Amino acid sequence: MDSEHQISVIIPVLYGDDCWKTLIADLTSFPDSSEFLFVSNGEQPAEFSELIHQFQLEERSHWYQTLVGRAHQMNYGAAQATRPHLLFLHADSGLRETGIQRLIQSLKSHPNALHYFNLKFQDQSFCLMQLNTWGVYFRSHVLGIPFGDQGLCLSRALFQELGCFDEKASYGEDHLLVWNARRKGIALQCTGAAISTSARKYQQQGWFKMTVKHLWLTIRQAVPQFLLLIKERIGSWFQGKAPSSSS
Template sequence: MRAPLSIIIPVLNGEGELPHAIASLVEGLEAGLIRELVVSDGGSSDGSCGLAEEAGAVLVSGAAGRGGQLARGADAAGGAWLLFLHADTVLAAGWAEVVRAHIASEQRAGYFRLRFAASGFWPWFVAGWANLRSRLFGLPYGDQGLLISRDLYDAVGGFKDMALMEDVAMARSLKRQLRGLPMEAVTSAARYQDAGWARQSARNLWRLVRYLAGADPERLRRGYQMW
């Protein structure tokens, strides 16, 4: 019987982060859980594609844009379950058993608890808000990962080829078919550290409010560095 899980990672010039994300997946290979790794490239000019090929990943290419890259990655995947991860996200040790248990007992999609690869009040506070938002409003972001069966993914129409907010659109499509997983996804804090924790958090919240109020994702994308 084939392993059930396809892992899909979108990348754009991510050679600095991608090796760490791939390394955290090894326990899933050792557990016989992973069928394939699909890396969906958006036109990298660095060594990202070479790293993916060295890791034995299925490499798909197309226009930059995380929604479209996720959708193309899913189209290339053959697993009964899909796990979408960002290239700067590392799964905590023990994730494979948590995912195996979810696949065996759940039809709903799952997401991880967020933690930043940084210490201090602001990383704790921002991650805490993200986890609370996910639990209360069913709105996990892409850096928390998404574990979803192929059947459910197809039923809700998959990822939209959007300029921004593809993760929020997916969460809203899933409605109450989401469950938090008891495991952490550790993501880079670089964007927050560059812009300032309070400023970046305020920007993210304002974009979310505008999107939920009907703003065009292309307009929201302007001035936002997705990668």
Template sequence: MPSKLNISIIIPVFNEQEHIANSISNIKKCCENKCEIIVVDGNINCSTLQEINDSEVIKLHSAKGRASQMNCGAAKASNDSLIFLHADTRLPLNVDKLVHEALSIPTVSAGAFKLSFDSESFVMKFIAYIADMRTRLERVPYGDQAIFVKKDIFLELGGFPQVPLMEDVEFFRKIKKERREIIILDETVKTSARRYLQRGPLRCAVRNICLRILHICGVSTFKLAKMYQSKGR
């Protein structure tokens, strides 16, 4: 295994001032400073970027929307493998080696980690368990699972589609359609439960399941985005 692991970590942000410093600190700890870090702000004021004092972090601005922001970061990335990370998701130790080993398997094109939440609530643990079962069965992970992909495959497939919701789902469905292998690692990432706890865990879980079913049934992502926003993120 080479001493330098060519991985770029891309973080799309919008008003994540309170979490970005901890996110960058976590990445550096888990990658031992071997990863390229790219933060892409969708806020016209670049309020999150203003909170970054680390000169090694690449700071970019793009149009609002996770798909646009992540595609912007990927275009700037200089490494062979990409990790797309939410600002409130924490990576496991040795994440660079884990991703490198996974993507070194010739048949594997992309993957993600097992989901967990920073809450001891039984409900949140149950939601994480159901999410893990769904992901392993369907092989379509969500963005809060720190999804990763080979850069050449990402570019070949055109990156994330410009849709307002479920860009991660659409992208992995495209990978599956190409009959490329998706790996789900046993190591976990820890995502903030704040949005679930603010709006009610069961309410959020049911909403997400309903939106996913409607998406499978062919409902437009633009209609789903309106429903998602009307019920609160």
């Protein structure tokens, strides 16, 4: 069986949040060689066993309980994973069969890349969310900064090379992983397919407030990472230009 088809899907779950229940139906479209690791800071709910039985996913679905913190939960899931590729998927994501097939093709074509999806919001009933969709496309395709809600996927070897997610970061562990990949020269590859995510935070807390907050946090974290990238590239350029010393 091709290793490109063997994917460990790691899903961090916050205790008390039940949006993972909707995601389970989408997992049935993954190849039979895939496995699904739900990592939560809470104990396994009774509904979990019922749902994975309903969708015949018992043999390859696991619920793990660990400390709170998305970076820690995803690192923990990666440590338990047994497949050669890791897909980090938010619990409120939606991924159709066509998207999964595009991911598999992308893994075949670019095995040494960090893969991601285009992002769409599940409820775009108010037009302002379309601006966010365009903004995400610009950020990921033009600026080269996809986020975790776009479904980051890479080989386990590359993930270990990147040093996993930064558990000391107060936020943006996915953002930092992408910058680390860029500094190491790892290509970013969009599958060309869409993944959906919930717009509930924008609805509950207000579109303007959430958009400005996310933009500010991104800039605050991206600027030092960009400067570090430039510094390292300039350093590499000078090292390449430096004359070799004769013995």
